Amino acid sequence: MTQTAHASNSQGKQMLSEQVYAHLRDAIMRGDYAPGDALKPQDLAKEHGVSLAVVREALVRLVGEGLADRLPNRGFAVPAFSDRRWQEIAEARRTIEPVVLRMSIERGDVDWEARVRAAHHRLARTPAYVPEEGEHYSSAWSEAHRVFHRTLLEGCGNPVLLETFDRMWTASELARRWAAQRTPDRDALGEHRRLEEAALARDADTAAEVLAQHLTLTAAALTGCPHQAKEA
Ligand SMILES: [Zn+2]
Numbered sequence: 001m002t003q004t005a006h007a008s009n010s011q012g013k014q015m016l017s018e019q020v021y022a023h024l025r026d027a028i029m030r031g032d033y034a035p036g037d038a039l040k041p042q043d044l045a046k047e048h049g050v051s052l053a054v055v056r057e058a059l060v061r062l063v064g065e066g067l068a069d070r071l072p073n074r075g076f077a078v079p080a081f082s083d084r085r086w087q088e089i090a091e092a093r094r095t096i097e098p099v100v101l102r103m104s105i106e107r108g109d110v111d112w113e114a115r116v117r118a119a120h121h122r123l124a125r126t127p128a129y130v131p132e133e134g135e136h137y138s139s140a141w142s143e144a145h146r147v148f149h150r151t152l153l154e155g156c157g158n159p160v161l162l163e164t165f166d167r168m169w170t171a172s173e174l175a176r177r178w179a180a181q182r183t184p185d186r187d188a189l190g191e192h193r194r195l196e197e198a199a200l201a202r203d204a205d206t207a208a209e210v211l212a213q214h215l216t217l218t219a220a221a222l223t224g225c226p227h228q229a230k231e232a
Pocket residue numbers: 145149192214
């Protein structure tokens with residue numbers, strides 16, 4: 001095989017793997033699979049009309065992002081989920097995110113401030129629910145929400161911490177998707193506004209406290225004990 005043919009071949013394989021990856025990621029995030037469902041490479045290869053190698057590459061990438069688990073028998077599955085697991089994720093977020101927010105407030109420059117303001121504006125103007133998407137948060141709102149929370153932390157300038165945030169966020173989104181639908185009596189708009197105001201006022205103490213409360217309320221809503229939040 002010539003070098004060019006080889007290059008375009010592996011490029012083609014990469015494109016296919018990217019497509020399978022994107023398809024599976026969306027399906028998992030949409031809740032098309034139940035927690036713990038097997039992701040069978042053979043079946044997926046047949047379904048997508050691609051080779052096993054292409055499917056395995058996509059699955060390995062999902063594992064890296066916390067959207068799939070690798071099983072001891074070399075198989076793959078959608079992560080199993082339990083209240084305990086969610087509490088671990090929530091604890092990790094409450095421990096790490098307020099600390100990163102403090103760093104972000106200390107280090108962020110005026111560009112960061114402008115991005116926080118823009119991200120908050122988009123979030124505040126995006127409807128959380130749309131009729132087509134039923135009881136779930138709309139995908140536009142979910143994305144605006146992710147971007148706002150990430151932007152708040154990006155002033156820290158540490159990519160390792162931001163990757164940690166990305167992983168925890170993905171896991172939280174899965175939990176959110178799988179949690180029974182509950183409509184906690186919650187002022188998310190106000191919580192996000194206070195977060196934005198404290199960050200832009202460079203008030204690290206208030207911002208960290210508001211963020212910790214925000215995460216506690218989310219955890220309580222998802223584990224079905226909305227009143228626990230007040231005591232936590
Ligand atoms: Zn939020």
